[in-house]
Amino acid sequence: xxxxxxxxxxxxxxxxxxxxxxxxxxxxxxxxxxxxxxxxxxxxxxxxxxxxxxxxxxxxxxxxxxxxxxxxxxxxxxxxxxxxxxxxxxxxxxxxxxxxxxxxxxxxxxxxxxxxxxxxxxxxxxxxxxxxxxxxxxxxxxxxxxxxxxxxxxxxxxxxxxxxxxxxxxxxxxxxxxxxxxxxxxxxxxxxxxxxxxxxxxxxxxxxxxxxxxxxxxxxxxxxxxxxxxxxxxxxxxxxxxxxxxxxxxxxxxxxxxxxxxxxxxxxxxxxxxxxxxxxxxxxxxxxxxxxxxxxxxxxxxxxxxxxxxxxxxxxxxxxxxxxxxxxxxxxxxxxxxxxxxxxxxxxxxxxxxxxxxx
Amino acid sequence: xxxxxxxxxxxxxxxxxxxxxxxxxxxxxxxxxxxxxxxxxxxxxxxxxxxxxxxxxxxxxxxxxxxxxxxxxxxxxxxxxxxxxxxxxxxxxxxxxxxxxxxxxxxxxxxxxxxxxxxxxxxxxxxxxxxxxxxxxxxxxxxxxxxxxxxxxxxxxxxxxxxxxxxxxxxxxxxxxxxxxxxxxxxxxxxxxxxxxxxxxxxxxxxxxxxxxxxxxxxxxxxxxxxxxxxxxxxxxxxxxxxxxxxxxxxxxxxxxxxxxxxxxxxxxxxxxxxxxxxxxxxxxxxxxxxxxxxxxxxxxxxxxxxxxxxxxxxxxxxxxxxxxxxxxxxxxxxxxxxxxxxxxxxxxxxxxxxxxxx
Numbered sequence: 121x122x123x124x125x126x127x128x129x130x131x132x133x134x135x136x137x138x139x140x141x142x143x144x145x146x147x148x149x150x151x152x153x154x155x156x157x158x159x160x161x162x163x164x165x166x167x168x169x170x171x172x173x174x175x176x177x178x179x180x181x182x183x184x185x186x187x188x189x190x191x192x193x194x195x196x197x198x199x200x201x202x203x204x205x206x207x208x209x210x211x212x213x214x215x216x217x218x219x220x221x222x223x224x225x226x227x228x229x230x231x232x233x234x235x236x237x238x239x240x241x242x243x244x245x246x247x248x249x250x251x252x253x254x255x256x257x258x259x260x261x262x263x264x265x266x267x268x269x270x271x272x273x274x275x276x277x278x279x280x281x282x283x284x285x286x287x288x289x290x291x292x293x294x295x296x297x298x299x300x301x302x303x304x305x306x307x308x309x310x311x312x313x314x315x316x317x318x319x320x321x322x323x324x325x326x327x328x329x330x331x332x333x334x335x336x337x338x339x340x341x342x343x344x345x346x347x348x349x350x351x352x353x354x355x356x357x358x359x360x361x362x363x364x365x366x367x368x369x370x371x372x373x374x375x376x377x378x379x380x381x382x383x384x385x386x387x388x389x390x391x392x393x394x395x396x397x398x399x400x401x402x403x404x405x406x407x408x409x410x411x412x413x414x415x416x417x418x419x420x421x422x423x424x425x426x427x428x429x430x431x432x433x434x435x436x437x438x439x440x441x442x443x444x445x446x447x448x449x450x451x452x453x454x455x456x457x458x459x460x461x462x463x464x465x466x467x468x469x470x471x472x473x474x475x476x477x478x479x
Numbered sequence: 480x481x482x483x484x485x486x487x488x489x490x491x492x493x494x495x496x497x498x499x500x501x502x503x504x505x506x507x508x509x510x511x512x513x514x515x516x517x518x519x520x521x522x523x524x525x526x527x528x529x530x531x532x533x534x535x536x537x538x539x540x541x542x543x544x545x546x547x548x549x550x551x552x553x554x555x556x557x558x559x560x561x562x563x564x565x566x567x568x569x570x571x572x573x574x575x576x577x578x579x580x581x582x583x584x585x586x587x588x589x590x591x592x593x594x595x596x597x598x599x600x601x602x603x604x605x606x607x608x609x610x611x612x613x614x615x616x617x618x619x620x621x622x623x624x625x626x627x628x629x630x631x632x633x634x635x636x637x638x639x640x641x642x643x644x645x646x647x648x649x650x651x652x653x654x655x656x657x658x659x660x661x662x663x664x665x666x667x668x669x670x671x672x673x674x675x676x677x678x679x680x681x682x683x684x685x686x687x688x689x690x691x692x693x694x695x696x697x698x699x700x701x702x703x704x705x706x707x708x709x710x711x712x713x714x715x716x717x718x719x720x721x722x723x724x725x726x727x728x729x730x731x732x733x734x735x736x737x738x739x740x741x742x743x744x745x746x747x748x749x750x751x752x753x754x755x756x757x758x759x760x761x762x763x764x765x766x767x768x769x770x771x772x773x774x775x776x777x778x779x780x781x782x783x784x785x786x787x788x789x790x791x792x793x794x795x796x797x798x799x800x801x802x803x804x805x806x807x808x809x810x811x812x813x814x815x816x817x818x819x820x821x822x823x824x825x826x827x828x829x830x831x832x833x834x835x836x837x838x
Contacts, residue, residue: 128545128571128838162781184782186487204782207736207748209797212487230739233796259783260739260746287780377566380589380619387619389566393812394837397756421646422521422808423543423563423837424618437592438568449781453752453813456835476815478753478782479487 124464129377129440130390132451133461134354134470138371139169142353147176149333150347158182158201158326160350163449165474166458167195169353180224182348186215187477193223195473201226203283203326203348205234205252205260212479213241220245226324228252228283230261232273239276248280250324251315255307256300257287264310268318281324281345282311289331292362292402301332305340312342331364356448357408358400372458373410373442374451376425378435386434390443391423396450403446410442417443483823488736488799489749491810492820493713493829497730498528501712506535508692509706517541517560517685519709522808524833525817526554528712539583541707545574546836552582554832560585562642562685562707564593564611564619571838572600579604585683587611587642589620591632598635607639609683610674614666615659616646623669627677640683640704641670648690651721651761660691664699671701690723715807716767717759731817732769732801733810735784737794745793749802750782755809762805769801776802 124133150157159173160182170181170192180199183189189200200219205228208216219225220242229235230252238249251270254261261284262270271279284307289300304327312322328347351359354372359365376390392406397420399406405417406425412432419426425443435441445451452458453475460468483492509516518532519541529540529551539558542548548559559578564587567575578584579601588594589611597608610629613620620643621629630638643666648659663686671681687706710718713731718724735749751765756779758765765779768786771794778785784802794800804810811817812834819827 125569128569128574129566130837205738207488207738207797209736210484210487215487231796234738237797259778259780259785262741377568379564379566379593382621390837392755392757392809393835396751397758397806397809398751399756399758419618421618422812426618437590438566438596447756450751450756453781454835476752476813478489478749478813 124375124459124461124466127459127466130374130394132455132458133373133375134458135371136460136462136467138369139353142355142369142371143172143176146349146352147178151177155344156346158346158348159353160348161192161474162188163350163353164452165472165477166470167192167473168470170197173353185478186212186219187479188474189219189225190215191474191477193219198223200224201326202228203285204228205230206238207234208237208241216241217243217245220247226250226280229270229274232270235270235274235277239274242277244276247278249274249277250281250283250326251279251311253282253284253307253311255284255286256303257285259285259287264307265314267311268314271315271320272318279315279320281322281326282308282315283326284308284311286327286329286332289329290358290362290400297331297362297364298335301335304332305344308344309340309342330359331362334364351448354448357444357446358403360408360444361403367410367413370410370444372448372452373444376441376443378437378439378441381434381437384429384431384434386427386429388425388427388441388443389423390425391421393422394451394454395420395425395443395445396447396454398447398450407446408444410444412441483734483818483820483825486818486825489733489753491814491817492732492734493817494730495819495821495826497728498712501714501728501730502531502535505708505711506537510536514703515705517705517707518712519707520551520833521547522709522712523811524831524836525829526551526832527829529556532712544837545571545578546838547833548578548584549574550833550836552578557582559583561587562644563587564589565597566593567597567600575600576602576604579606585609585639588629588633591629594629594633594636598633601636603635606637608633608636609640609642609685610638610670612641612643612666612670614643614645615662616644618644618646623666624673626670627673630674630679631677638674638679640681640685641667641674642685643667643670645686645688645691648688649717649721649759656690656721656723657694660694663691664703667703668699668701689718690721693723710807713807716803716805717762719767719803720762726769726772726803729769729803731807731811732803735800735802737796737798737800740793740796743788743790743793745786745788747784747786747800747802748782749784750780752781753810753813754779754784754802754804755806755813757806757809766805767803769803771800
């Protein structure tokens with residue numbers, strides 16, 4: 121159990137061997153489906169990991185916010201997609217225009233108001249626009265047949281295609297991931313047809329999520345051209361419990377110390393301020409223990425996780441364990457850096473450069 | 480609706496008038512019960528707010544980690560209580576000794592192993608030790624009658640009392656908060672008696688939580704001497720829904736922009752990376768909207784909150800709203816600074832100095 125006793129807990133540790141394997145597998149999956157691979161950098165927020173993604177063949181990065189895109193643009197990344205409807209008002213208007221002037225920038229829209237504000241902000245700066253459609257997640261995005269109407273309202277903008285996020289793939293029901301993948305294919309196809317019907321060529325059709333990414337693509341008149349997985353670079357407890365990854369795929373853990381023990385339970389010094397508090401009803405608990413796969417994290421407070429070991433041996437006070445966060449994107453965003461551990465040896469430390477870059 | 484259009488969303492805004500009112504009320508409640516007031520700085524992690532707490536009569540600060548205590552010690556605070564069982568192994572051993580040498584430091588223990596490691600780490604440095612007991616929250620702490628046994632194992636340490644955290648006060652059931660307050664009083668009393676029985680004077684008896692703090696103290700042979708509320712400096716949606724605070728008491732909000740609208744719903748640009756993902760089953764959703772008290776945050780992803788407005792008017796794309804996080808400690812830890820807004824005017828910006836100080 122490599123846990124680097126030279127560092128105080130809690131800390132986040134990256135396994136570079138598992139990371140490299142995940143990068144190669146992600147690139148190979150995209151290539152085998154003929155998709156451009158544009159991984160979501162919100163998961164890791166690390167320049168060093170994004171560089172490895174490009175070295176493995178990523179065409180560019182997906183980002184969540186203008187602030188994230190600014191961090192990666194500063195680090196030399198020049199092909200960035202803000203895959204959400206971005207509100208281009210306030211100071212962000214000038215920031216978007218400046219960003220569009222120095223990188224190849226793609227931006228999502230899903231409303232006439234949003235498109236109008238974006239056109240006013242860009243003032244002709246050369247960004248490309250994709251219309252977001254809802255494939256069943258019911259967050260942002262219009263119904264696929266309405267994509268053309270939004271595109272038609274994009275006066276002064278260069279609409280190049282459509283995108284969706286099939287977030288309902290985070291479903292524990294048997295077949296749930298497959299159904300979401302089918303929904304995604306259908307939504308992209310319908311949305312693309314809606315653009316084509318008004319004379320806009322839907323040359324970019326972007327989809328993907330970590331739970332659907334390993335699945336074969338569904339049938340579609342206009343198949344996807346691009347995939348944007350995030351979590352699969354690291355894996356996490358949600359992906360393991362969804363069946364989309366195995367414990368062997370987990371490339372990031374929180375190393376924690378047992379600080380208290382009683383009656384089949386241990387309390388660790390890693391809580392929601394280290395792991396994140398994500399806990400969908402279908403998960404077994406607030407994360408998993410890599411070396412104790414049958415243990416359950418039954419409670420989580422800011423600085424502590426309470427682990428039930430059932431009838432198994434409870435690790436004693438002072439021992440270290442490796443925790444797999446439920447949602448690794450949340451965990452990485454809570455750390456200032458990730459410790460790269462080769463076995464038990466610290467070989468590097470990567471800054472979470474875009475940590476907290478929410479605007 | 481003061482939302483400072485000069486700043487890009489999302490950001491955390493502090494209302495200095497409400498903050499000042501909460502500080503005065505917290506100090507007055509402690510004084511009226513004859514309790515030393517030692518607020519928990521993990522909630523705000525801000526030197527500026529801790530200074531105001533001391534100005535209002537706080538005897539010192541409660542901290543969650545050695546790293547937090549180091550930040551506040553560096554800022555000149557000299558009376559600090561680490562109110563958890565601290566594992567004093569690894570590099571932390573020397574950090575604890577250094578800290579104990581420059582401030583008045585109190586440290587929690589709840590096991591023989593923990594006490595032994597702490598004594599080895601301190602090597603005679605003048606820290607005070609409090610035994611943690613479990614009053615019903617079932618996280619850390621021994622059963623109150625066992626406090627004496629732990630204290631007896633604290634060879635070479637200066638045991639000055641007992642403490643508990645009645646975290647089961649986060650209960651939506653009628654009378655739940657009151658029952659937790661009674662449990663706390665009983666646990667402190669029993670634990671103090673257990674120390675006294677082996678000849679250790681339990682002169683410090685520390686308790687308190689934001690939900691129980693406003694309640695009258697229960698009967699006890701050894702009443703509490705100190706209270707350690709955290710959240711009540713700001714208030715949050717959990718406290719409002721528990722009935723421990725009102726919306727008028729809320730002193731910190733996340734300002735967010737509506738980025739997408741459909742069918743009675745708005746999607747905001749503030750998600751779990753701004754608000755935190757805390758969502759106990761008894762809460763109405765993932766937070767509340769200060770200006771739309773009947774709206775429900777039905778879904779939360781990393782960068783978005785989905786708000787259901789029912790039959791009420793949905794604010795349009797581009798408008799701003801104020802979100803009350805479910806758990807304000809989680810939200811503050813996600814920001815690098817808090818914007819102090821007097822009405823709509825930015826009057827200050829306070830660094831979240833101990834952000835991410837988890838070790």
